[in-house]
Amino acid sequence: MIKQPPYLKKGDKIAIVCPAKKLPNPIDKGIEILESWGLEVVLGETVSASHHQFSGSDELRAKDIQQFLDDASVKAIIAGRGGYGTIRIIDELDFTAFNANPKWLIGFSDITILLSHAFAKLNTQSIHGQMPYTFEESTPEALESLRKALFGENDTYSYESEVSGKDGAVEGVLVGGNLTLLLAVEGSVSEMDFEGKILFIEDVGEHEYSIDRMMRTLKRKGKLANLKGLVVGAFNELGEESIYFGQTPEEVIWEQVKAYDYPVCFGFPSGHIADNRAMVLGKSVSLFVEGKKVTLNYI
Structure with a gap:
């Protein structure tokens, strides 16, 4: 059975840690927004630490997140930013206390490593969503979707894609995250079952x-x-090719899945974009695709 951490309520503690790259700028605005939701923000050492490109050494980053995994008074842990580095510490973490008393893990990009591990190894829901470093550039809708996810207010995402997918209506458990990082954990204990x-x-x-x-x-x-x-979701800021590849990301993906009999949608508002809507991984959703019209609803 998939475990759902307790939803947050006003007065709860949320810890900010940086399991990967160091913060280039203060995240005062992100802290302010979390506090405006009625949360008590606790900062890990890694928020201000630096070691080459990382937010502290591997040992410090592991120790920092470990203390909040073990601290029962902390109800959620949100990554300050992504970048690269979570895979260097994931196997050093002890999830015994977390597994006994699950809490929300939040982030995206490189943090997919942590979210995938939570589902694969611990059968626990997590949130793919904005991080304090991206709060300032975020749309209000993306931030509100994160707040709703944390406080247990079911959301519905409806939009019209620029690219048609495959029609269909299904219900199922939502999994996934950053494609590169999902491939990085293939064959390990952190590999998600699709x-x-x-x-x-x-x-x-x-x-x-x-x-x-x-x-x-x-x-x-x-x-x-x-x-x-x-x-x-979004596949953006593509690397420049000296010779055009000949297919867009959407065409590349479609070619690999078009023969399968399940709904497919493109352009979902989530990813490395300002309108990065929160995706509660491990939660049941309904997906409806009709032409370019798409609706995803949390059940």
């Missing part, structure tokens, strides 16, 4: 050939054949 799930993917700064390779890798492993549905 079987019978609605898969969400997004990525940033990748070349079309890299997206093609990753999708073909998932297909060859049999991980795309038995999905309930596919939700494709």
Whole structure:
């Protein structure tokens, strides 16, 4: 049975840690917004630490998040930012206390490592959503979706895509995250099981050939054949090619899944964009796709 951490209420503590890259600027605005939701913000050492490109050494980053995994008074842990580095510490973390008393883990991008581990190893829900470093550039709708996810207010996302997908209506458990990081945990204890799930993917700064390779890798492993549905978020800031690859990210993805009999949508408002809507991984959702019209509803 999938475990759902207790939803937050006013007065609860939320800890900010940086499991990966260091913060280049203060996150005062992000802290202010979390406090405006009635939360007590606790800062880890890594928020102000620096070690090369990381927010402190591997040892410090592991110790920092560990203290909040173990602290029962902290009800949620949100990553200050992503970048790179979570995979360097994930196997050093002890989730014993967390597993006994689950709490919300929040972030996106490189934090997909942590979110995938929470679902794969601990069967626990988490939130793919904005982080304090991205709060200032976030749309109000994205921030509100994160607040609703944390406080247990079910949300509905409806939009019209620029690209048609495959029609259908399904219900299932939502999984996924950053495509590159999902591939990075393949074959490890942090690997998500996609079987019978609605898969969400997004990525940033990748070349079309890299997206093609990753999708073909998932297909060859049999991980795309038995999905309930596919939700494709933003694939933006593409790496420049000296010779045009010949397909857009959407066309690359479509080529690998078009033969399967499940709904597919593109342009979902989530990923490395300002309108990065919160995705509660491990939660049941309904997905409806009709032409370019898409609705995802938390059940």
